[in-house]
Amino acid sequence: MNSKKKVGIALGCGTARGFAHIGVLKVLEDENIPINYIAGSSIGAIVGTLYALGYGAYEIEKMASDFGLKRMAFVSNPSFSGSGLLEGRTIEKILKPIIGHRTFEDLKIPLKIVSTDICSGEEVIFTDGLLLKALRASASFPGLFVPMKYNNTYLVDGGLINPVPANIVKRMGAECVIAVDVTRNVKDYTRFMRQKKEKNIKTETDKDSASNVSVNWLSSFDVLLQRNKQWVPNIVNVLLQTVYIAEQKIADSQLHSTHIDVAISPDLGHFTMFDFKKAHQIIHCGEKAAKDKLPVLLNALSR
Helix, strand or coil: CCCCCCEEEEECCCHHHHHHHHHHHHHHHHCCCCCCEEEEECHHHHHHHHHHCCCCHHHHHHHHHHHCHHHHHHHHCECCCCCCCECCHHHHHHHHHHHCCCEHHHCCCCEEEEEEECCCCCEEEECCCEHHHHHHHHCCCECCECCEEECCEEEEEHHHCCCCCHHHHHHHCCCEEEEECCCCCHHHHHHHHHHHHHHCCCCHHHHHCCHHHHHHHHHHHHHHHCCCCCCCCCHHHHHHHHHHHHHHHHHHHHHCCCCCCEEECCCCCCCCCCCHHHHHHHHHHHHHHHHHCHHHHHHHHHC
């Protein structure tokens, strides 16, 4: 599509659910809608970085299959530092074969990567330096990955403070802002977990997720917490849900912002943070959501 408007896209946090960003980008490519600015948090920063480096959406889709158990096996190394269950450096190990030692200067599209200063609660935005370091900080889910030491402080997941960084792409100069929200609907997930418990359903995530390798020792709590037939959140559920609630509330507020011209929220059902093996299903959800919003987007670009 021919449009003189500068388009910016904000790719939000959501771990494996963030594969939906790839589906959105595929639709934009198919419609010949160029992206001029990108801002991302967590998995959104990872997908955004690959796109900003010049990889096409269909190329990134092929890469997504590598984020299954083969790649996630790297993340199964537990940390004994006391500040996270998993070693944060493994994020770099996963991405290094693709990104290498490239910096922000190697980007073909302007990009900003969001992280959170866990000591001050302030937003830290990366605009220069090694891409791997910025992504390591932005994707360090609090409590799960060890925070990244940065100068005299520590950084964690950007989604904690800015789950859908639409305000950033607006400041970058975007005249049409697309915001993609893949945060979890807490109520829907809780409903799914209760149904799963009642029906005693085993999902692929239960059987195959590499996350279970590293947090399997926590399953001992289930003996104490889930003796009845109803789902009772264990300590891991409580910690994760606490973060999800905060992210969802912030994201909901952001999606009603005047910064945003087109808000895309894929229906990701009960996909979990570790459903990396379901990449293609999640990508399809992103495609569907983007196609549904195409009339709104095309109208915004034509104004």
